[in-house]
């Protein structure tokens with residue numbers, strides 16, 4: 001029961017280069033159907049489905065679309081976030097490689113619903129080899145007349161994880177430094193070029209056509225109270241079978257990690273990559289759902305041979321390198337975290353710094369400008385909770 | 399109270415222009431950044447500010463081939479360091495450097511979304527996954 | 543006359559549509575510390591010093607850029623807010639040189655004033671210092687970017703007030719820097735006008751006027767108490 005294919009239903013089945021193979025799998029039927037409905041009707045189906053954002057924040061998709069739809073203005077935008085920079089995440093790459101058409105269809109439905117004539121797909125520079133495939137899918141859809149009145153442009157990133165953050169992404173599309181903006185105003189009111197904008201993760205948009213075709217009620221049957229449908233997980237690290245797995249939300253983590261991916265001797269699991277949460281092995285029966293923690297669905301498994309301080313240190317190094325540097329807590333706080341964790345790792349830690357880490361983690365979480373700084377201390381906070389003795393061993397003289 | 403808006407004046411896409419130039423020329427020469435700034439009527443510091451923000455944009459000429467090997471955790475767990483060391487030995491320069499003959503630039507990068515094929519790297523726009531020390535020489539051989 | 547009512551530190555106050563939390567607070571005599579904020583200009587939201595607690599929000603909220611809404615319940619000086627502000631000041635000082643005693647700005651340093659106001663003790667979060675050579679060739683401005691806390695006032699002010707743009711942000715993360723040109727020192731031939739705008743706004747000693755022969759040092763502006 002837990003494995004199901006909604007998002008990945010066409011992957012490996014259709015030819016990602018050929019729109020005709022997609023057509024035979026109900027391709028673009030949902031777009032036709034949506035265009036026969038009112039925007040409010042589409043929004044209603046999405047709301048009924050309970051679909052929440054798959055890019056990390058889990059915001060209800062229907063509410064977001066409705067917000068942009070109802071914002072005044074003729075010029076609106078829809079954006080697909082294909083920046084996928086989170087450590088250990090590769091599902092969006094897999095999706096684009098195998099089924100770029102569903103994505104194009106999902107974005108076109110978003111465009112119709114929101115009232116946008118222009119859509120953007122922001123693709124990370126590291127995925128430049130997917131450009132041809134993605135362009136091909138857009139062009140074929142265009143030629144076949146599916147995108148009438150709707151234009152999709154691809155924008156390539158240039159190597160910055162922070163540009164996956166929605167406001168930084170919009171700055172980047174505008175051609176600027178990818179620095180986060182403060183909110184409000186929210187993108188649905190003043191987003192790209194200060195116009196109402198929706199931004200959705202690749203996987204979120206992959207669900208849209210299915211929901212429109214089969215109805216929100218059908219979708220809402222799957223999953224838990226607050227996590228409907230399926231989620232695609234990227235499993236990596238100490239597992240026998242790393243890869244992409246789609247599970248019904250609410251499935252036990254154990255089934256994914258031990259059952260499907262074949263992990264053994266697990267010490268801990270990082271859920272959601274560098275900005276994600278770390279849990280020890282004895283919590284492996286946690287359900288995979290927004291109620292616990294999902295992030296963008298990166299599952300990185302660490303076995304008993306791994307050094308907690310090394311892992312947390314590298315996680316912090318990543319975030320320090322990728323911080324945009326605009327706000328004080330994230331820019332300065334990350335640097336201190338990296339330096340201090342380095343000292344603990346070398347056995348030169350100071351006992352008092354453990355307390356200071358907790359103080360700093362609080363400030364970063366409470367006052368950072370965007371999700372990067374706010375979530376950055378999770379790895380430290382969680383390992384201080386579950387693996388405190390590892391830190392104590394890093395104190396100088398112990 | 400009147401609020402002047404610092405963001406009103408939109409430069410017609412600095413980043414896009416920089417990306418196009420880098421794709422053509424391989425990097426962003428200073429003269430080009432000055433020219434771009436002039437044509438957009440912005441100070442050159444703004445252009446440099448964008449160029450220096452993004453890790454894929456280079457303000458100095460890179461080698462003919464750019465190796466970007468992943469150093470993030472999932473690759474690290476699969477012995478990524480050994481691969482990094484192997485490449486270093488093979489081409490004779492440390493990460494962050496370009497070989498004297500200009501054949502390779504060697505960079506460490508954060509996760510490139512190929513963790514299911516860890517350890518992984520990109521050379522130019524090509525993907526190389528499931529690396530082992532034994533594979534490196536023959537892969538590098540393809541890039542002249 | 544106000545058309546939006548809210549609660550600030552337990553008292554009912556009112557403000558007009560479009561005002562920020564900070565503006566309403568100041569109008570009502572409540573002093574929320576700020577660093578990157580410049581009156582009349584679009585808020586920057588970078589320093590985070592102005593954060594306040596708003597009921598119903600998990601995070602603290604930047605008061606300089608958040609508009610008021612009816613029924614908001616705000617705490618501007620709760621223990622939680624004060625502790626966060628203290629840590630923020632410590633973080634700004636984390637990579638700032640210890641040269642206050644010989645710094646031109648010492649007695650009129652806004653950073654120091656804020657630190658004193660918030661009773662910041664010994665810095666807990668020292669990091670490596672950011673070292674940049676002194677830029678002292680221009681006759682109108684001396685820049686010591688080692689002391690810069692990246693508040694961006696100079697960048698915004700030069701553009702908005704003087705219609706020029708001498709400076710921009712470059713690099714990212716901890717390496718971020720306010721640069722001139724292609725990250726060159728401001729040299730003797732540069733077109734900086736003698737307007738003093740950025741110098742008078744810089745909250746630290748990072749920007750200052752060269753002392754010309756025969757000229758007295760700026761009079762004492764004793765910000766720092768005690």
Ligand SMILES: Cc1cc2nc3c(=O)[nH]c(=O)nc-3n(C[C@H](O)[C@H](O)[C@H](O)COP(=O)(O)O)c2cc1C
Pocket residue numbers: 052053054055056057058059061081082083084085086161162163164165166167199200201202204205275370371372
């Ligand atoms: C530091 C940071 C990085 C992010 N990176 C991505 C990303 O690579 N892809 C993505 O879809 N969302 C990313 N997000 C989440 C986006 O800000 C945004 O919530 C999401 O794109 C909204 O789409 P959704 O509602 O469909 O999830 C990131 C957020 C943060 C704070």
Ligand code: SF4
Pocket residue numbers: 689690691692693694695696697720740743744745746748749
């Ligand atoms: S030089 Fe001064 S005004 Fe400019 S950003 Fe730095 S601290 Fe702020």
Ligand code: FES
Pocket residue numbers: 087088089468469470471472473474508509510511512513516517518
């Ligand atoms: S960790 Fe190396 S590709 Fe993701």
Ligand code: FES
Pocket residue numbers: 575576577578579586587588589590591592593604605606607
């Ligand atoms: S004064 Fe509000 S963020 Fe700096």
